[in-house]
Amino acid sequence: MHVSTAPLVPDRPRAIVIGAGVAGLAAALRLARGGMQVTLLERHAHAGGKIRTLPSAAGPVDAGPTVLTLRHVFDELFAAAGAQLDDHVTLIPQGILARHFWPDGSRLDLHADAEASRAAIADFAGPQAADDFARFHARTATLFKAFDIPMMQAPAPRLGALVPYVLRQPRLIRAMAPLSTLNQSLARQFSDPRLAQLFGRYATYVGGAPHLSPAILSLIWQAEAAGVWVVKGGMHKLAEAMAKLAQKAGVEIRHRAHVDEIRVTGGRATGVTIGETTLEADAILYAGDPRALATGSMGAALKVVAPQTRSLPRSFSARVHSFAATPQGVDLTHHNVFFGADPDREFRDLAAGRLPPDPTLYLCAEDRGQTTAPPPLERFEMISNAPATETETPPKDLDQWHHQIMQKIADMGLAFTPTPPASTMTTPQHFASLFPQTLGALYGQTPHGLTAALRRPTAQTPIKGLWLAGGGTHPGAGVPMATLSARHAAEAILRAQTSTSMSAPTATPGGMSTG
Template sequence: MTHVTAPAPQRAVIIGAGIAGLACAVRLRAAGFAVTLLERHSTVGGKIRTIPSPAGPIDAGPTVLTMRHVFDDLFEQLGTRLEDHVTLIKQDELARHFWPDGSQLSLYADEDRTIGALRAFGGNEAVADFLKFTKRTRQLFSAFDAPMMQSPEPKLSALTKHVLTQPHLIPAMAPLSTLKGLLKRSFRDPRLRQLFGRYATYVGGSPTHAPAILSLIWQAEANGVWVVKGGMHKLTQALLHVLDASGVDTVLNAHVDGIDIQDGRAIAINLQNGTRLPCDVLVHAGDPRALATGTLGPDTAHIAPQTAKAKRSFSARVLSFAAKPHGPDLAHHNVFFAEDAQSEFNDLMAGRVPAHPSFYICALDRGQDGDPPQLERFEIITNAPATGDTNESATAEDTSEDLSPWLHQITHQMAQHGISFSPTPDTTTITTPQAFGQMFPASLGALYGQTPHGLTAALQRPTAGTQIPNLYLAGGGTHPGAGVPMATLSARHAVEAILSDQISTSRSAPTATRGGMSTA
């Protein structure tokens, strides 16, 4: 009797176990690949990271989820359900906002509650302006979800055709306007301009330079905000558990020395410890600038070349600590605005740490369907410029700085709002752009990849396919952009490209266009 040996599954290696790398591993394993996931740090999660504290692990990165359907779909790929692994708590209160004049405004999942809050905050004018703005952004979000975010390779020509078939979108897009200009025309109350202008910072930009179309980011929050019970790191831990159970090999503390390219294809990954991992498919789920700058070897320097010179997005200073709060009641998601919004963005655009920034306080133990503990966990975030430091081999000592003045300024601004903490946080748990630059190779500390400034900025990001036929890109530095749900979507685009290319290759070997350049 003749025995037929089944062919071995294809070997896929993924560099980077942030949310995009984890999502790629899920989808590739579901497609039958033998998957090895490499992570240079001692835990998975990438920018979804924690620091230890007496109150338990404290998030020091993203703090909430939007676009829940993206994560439901991800877990379903391996035949399981998101709610079987983490508890998500939908927030009735999306965010609480505070101004130096003592005014406050909460936005809610229930639009009627938001309207009531707006009427008390700014009268009927504020309500009318908000409803008109919301209608505009809802149109934009609905119109551009499929052809832009859900499309693996959006093209300007296709988007132009899409807009021309729906001419009502043109005034909604305000194509010749910045977000700041649109908000000035949309809201008579300068506080509301300041509030909705903050959404540009969600992708690392300034409302003074970001295109008006970024106003649609408001709809991602308006459609629902979820808190992960215990912290965002519970989501990445759950994905790791699912991957372990499905047979994915996750290698931590794995520092990639280079990618071995032979006959125009990636054939192996070499680690600094001497390990060599052969691959049939390779996904780079880190900042694509690492490839473009030759950080992983000279043979990939032609990949995503625009990232090598493109301006970078903003970064942040992040303070994570455990304490007992004093002062105004906090929601999970709180924004404290500076008196002069423009000065902050002037500083950022000039590459300076803002002298008087607005700041975000996440009260991590609130919004969790219960009373917070006596010792609560907090994360404070302010915008900061990316390092811009071309000395990418700099050590922590080279880039150290005295963070006491910054902490003193933030503490002073909090005191103006009546907020204090005991014990008072110190500088030991501050993460700076320099530290982010060391954690994420070739990123220069930018948290969102390339700058989102300019009308076509979203079309300048690298897409999944590259000029190396079996090398693919995923992560917040690629299309469709930064943020946890968007980086997760990038993994779907990458794996769909892999499977599509394999089908095409199995039928024939036609000339293909990848990453905007012909492979012929």
């Protein structure tokens, strides 16, 4: 077990954070800055969770999230730690958000500047399509602004509070299209079906299908429209910076520390066991998929936590290639999307638990979009949506499916030298093994249904002293949302510690401060 040590301070309240993904790192940092003595436990040999890398001939290649959006979330986190984000990572803004390719040979770039996107769409599909986009952009901006504070920024949003909020704004109801799926709404908004296909794929950012997801998920576009940044060196550099900052704040990070049980005594979480070792704590934050607690895998007493995760459908997973090669053919940018010919069939197959024969492929050219020209041997991550699976048994179709995908890319004008082998792929079965009790799902429970966001677990649990954070917890999946969940949980823990200290005259607050 690798241990990053920090001195013990007996009079400071102790917190244990389980899981060193972005949520665990962000929460540990906030708790330490708030005056707590924090131990961060991670079962793997690295911090970052799903921000992970695999080796390649060109160096570490990302095998998880690829870019940073909603930068202000991280600016605020680093500022709360008395630091500046730009002093710890190099962020490169992207003028082109993504380049999109269709089987008919058409191509479209979307830009960080909305007017540039509108002009590109006019050239791509005509003035009517450009006007459609302008209206869509304005409508989703209204949605994002309206729901940022009462949903994403709220620790525990409630339907009873949201309904009156929405009813007071008829314009907001029209923008939400509450009786429509995302597919239905986009079909009405775009005269060109290729644009409906393009913006429908944003449902996959939270592991859903556009024909089953609520129309309100169109607001995800605004997270990208607000800016996309490439982290120089790869997204794992962000996780490394967060870990170093947490250690500087006094967080003890233990790698290869698999928690066997969260101990509950008298209805309160009191500590954790790692093999034959027991660690006690005043507060415990679980920063993994809450389904692991609901299934009782860390103790039968925890089954009361997030019980809905045992029965609600899981989000999609993915097959992810991570490799180094020299590309030939179509010009690439950092983000590239190669669409399938029939999106309806693609998502019907995924929803039914089948791999689509002609999937949309997302290709991240990790060395593009930098301040320098890409090297001869570049790093790539290629993602295809796949159903989550309950089994950890390796699939039998990998070689055949891999050949099929490489042929699809070749048919769309792109080849790689050397051709990456199937062994460069991470499958849903691998994800299920890496992250136990997730069933291989990458985004927690499914986003399907109008009230899906309100069914996610929040930071507070029925067990005193135990809180939740992460992509499976409110406000949802994705690096920025998981980081927001960490803020919600850390603030709740610090409030609880302050309340306990104030109600117990003999307790020592330990310099509690939100920093």
